[in-house]
Amino acid sequence: MGFRAIKDDTELISLNFSFNDWEKLKKDISFKNNLKMICCDSKAIMKTSKYDLQFFSHHVKRNCNSVHESIDHLMLKKYVYETLIQLGYKAYIEKNININNTQRR
Numbered sequence: 001m002g003f004r005a006i007k008d009d010t011e012l013i014s015l016n017f018s019f020n021d022w023e024k025l026k027k028d029i030s031f032k033n034n035l036k037m038i039c040c041d042s043k044a045i046m047k048t049s050k051y052d053l054q055f056f057s058h059h060v061k062r063n064c065n066s067v068h069e070s071i072d073h074l075m076l077k078k079y080v081y082e083t084l085i086q087l088g089y090k091a092y093i094e095k096n097i098n099i100n101n102t103q104r105r
């Protein structure tokens with residue numbers, strides 16, 4: 001589960017879609033084609049949690065080492081990202097960086 005996915009070489013962030021746009025796109029077959037997870041390039045699906053949190057999920061999770069994050073953790077990431085954007089900062093969510101030759105997010 002994550003907030004980022006790739007569609008036709010373009011990165012998408014689920015938090016940048018309005019609720020109505022997200023719900024429309026979830027039903028749009030042509031949009032959902034070729035939607036991939038950032039973490040492992042497997043097919044992604046669009047979901048909305050019972051807390052109205054929009055995210056991408058693995059269609060079938062295979063050969064991916066991503067870890068499950070609690071709803072509290074995801075909500076905190078959402079809050080920090082949206083707050084930084086509102087304050088005028090250029091914010092990234094789930095950005096991969098290299099520290100001492102080790103990939104970190």
